[in-house]
Amino acid sequence: MIDLSEIEASQVDARTKGMPGEIASLPLSAIGAQGWNVLREDLPLPLAVMRESAIRHNGDWMRQFLKATGAEIAPHGKTTMSPQLFARQIEDGAWAITIGSVEQLQVARRYGFPRMLLANQAVGAQNQRYVVNELKRDPEFDFYCFVDSVDLVHQLSSAVQEAGLERPLQVILEGGFVGGRTGCRTYEEGMDVARAVKAAAPHLSLRGVGGYEGLLRVPSAEESTKRVETFLNGLIEMALGCDREGLFGAGDVLLTAGGTVFYDLVTARFKEAPLSRDFKIVTRCGCYLTHDSGEYVKRFEQIRERSPWVDRFGPGPQAALEVWAYVQSRPEKTKAILTVGRRDISFDSAMPTPLKWLRPSPGATVADLQPIGPDHVVTGLNDQHCHLAIPEDSPLRVGDMVAFGISHPCTTFDKWQVICMVDDAYNVTSAIRTFF
Template identity: 50%
Template sequence: MRDNSAWMKSFLADAGAILSPHGKTTMCPALFDLQLADGAWAITVSTLHQIQIARSFGVKRIFLANQLIGRQAIDYVMGELAADSSFEFLFLADSQENIRTIADAARKAGSKRPLHVLVELGYAGGRTGCRGLDEAVELARCIERTDGVLALRGIEGFEGLLKGADNRATLKLVENFVGQMVSLARLCDAENLFAAEPIILSAGGSAFYDVVVEGLGAAALSRPSMVLVRSGCYITHDSVLYAKAVDALRERNPGLASSRGGLTPALEVWAYVQSRPEEEKLIAGLGKRDVSYDDQPVALTWFRPGGGMESPQRLSPDHTVTRLNDQHCHMTIPAGSPLRVGDMIGFGISHPCLTFDKWRVMHVVDESYQVVSSVRTYF
């Protein structure tokens, strides 16, 4: 984890960008502390619960990468801003109606300082965000018409769901979308709609660190700006989903992918062999309640407790996961595999966000798999 954190810190320093890692990935304040200590500008969240957890552990700057919706959420944020002058809060908007609702609530609460908001740009078939530059500029004008109750702080977009036929096609889609974000920022800049600086230009960046930073960094606005990426998964990386993203990064930017040794999978889930009912079939005690299942986990290593092994040994690639039940893992293994009931298997996972949320306590181990500390999650 520390190597991954150092990799991100080095990349951002070279690129002249900043990081607000997505806290939803881990919901682990101990890891928030590591990320903030390594220079993270803020912690990103998605929900009211996540805002509350971050605040309860003393996070001073929160980026809500979502719309601020609902009376309870709006009231909570207003209360925190009123109670703590050092607390900074930023959120997204793609709806004029929502902007008017929030502005009305701020006026009723007697808010003493403006709420900082970023206009979110989306794309057809995507998730949230304005569907076009005209709609987004009009929303920025709507924010300005709140007469200082809300302040337009920047432009945001999420490129993570764009998917082409291959890596090259996906890259083109991402480059075009980032270009649209820059166009929106320039249009708002030309109308002097930004109410504070530095102007924030923010995208997800988890799979396209270099593309996002380079594209948004070329905006050349009339006022100071900064590029903010929000990756949360880099801290543990993974063995499938983001490993593939790094493979794509290696194709287009091999120097960055290999710098400082690159990102390393740092999250494993271990399970006992429960049964070997057939020569080439094995059942391990791990399932959908234990790991993410966007993709099947990958069997990496094995260990035999009390068997005289000094450390876990690598498993050959022909030990494959074929199916997960709630808490059973079906594997196909070679007939000559050494695995037997009672052995342990270390699995690499795909998509850290959906593995962290399965566990309330996770253990940090050294290279010898000795537990050196434990961390708690707050989902």
């Protein structure tokens, strides 16, 4: 049973990044009752916030997509590492939560999430012991992990036997590609692993085939599509081979792939898989919930071009995550320095995008927000400073507030222990905690 009460009761105070310096300790659940408003400067900047309306819109949009495709979603929890957002995704209908490490699994299990998919290899004695002991402790825990080698199959089987687990550890055969990350590179390698899993019964059970196609992106959208479809065909071929040889265990076969770039291709191709038994399509895109103002804007336009039918769901995902900062210096005519840096905001995919600005004043509201044009460009970040190229006639001056959109939400989330949720007037309504 999912129980977030420990998180809601956890304390925040002036030591918590993003919290006002004068507050005493208060529970996370009380943040929404403080009457804070970002535009009134009730909180210090830099400050990461999530817009509640965009989160709600994105959840509704994905729910429509899944209904239309017949797929399930196990959103990747590594994006946010926030059990409160995991719970929201489960309430929206997510089949499971995906994680990328056993450390992330430990966080999710602390709060009672009942079905988890480790889209990675569980290697190492401590990690394997934790998994099998958790399965033994909780008979209702439904867990799946990837395997891509006979060696790992033997290790997992031994861990199950040593723990005395009386039900099989459910594994998914992972297919990969040359130059990629994990995953069997050839059909023959994959079938050897699948047969090893079958031979390890009743300690292991092969429940499906999966992989990750996101690294097949190249500058050409057409070539990217071709490479992804070829990879998906290879996964289906492995699944058909396992089906023919009777290697799958009991239950629906799982076909799983799909980051936040090609989930339309994944669901369409998997739907056509000619398996002889029932199967479930599970996409694992994690960034849909918050979207962004950079990388995934471009990628969603490619989805619309490939699959124009998604337009019937209305406007696509919206950017929910923003990071606000002050202009702290205008040391040169065409340069401003702002109070946000690598410790606060994503920069691995692209530099932040200035979205809008505000000159603080008593009673400031969203009506006072002004757009920032494309002639204001982030040229670099230091730990605590942002270098912004500006035109000589830029209206920005010291003390002004600037909201930045981000590219690739994962690496903004991991810089904040607490992130405030805001309504469309930038009133703080609640907060989430992350566990990185």
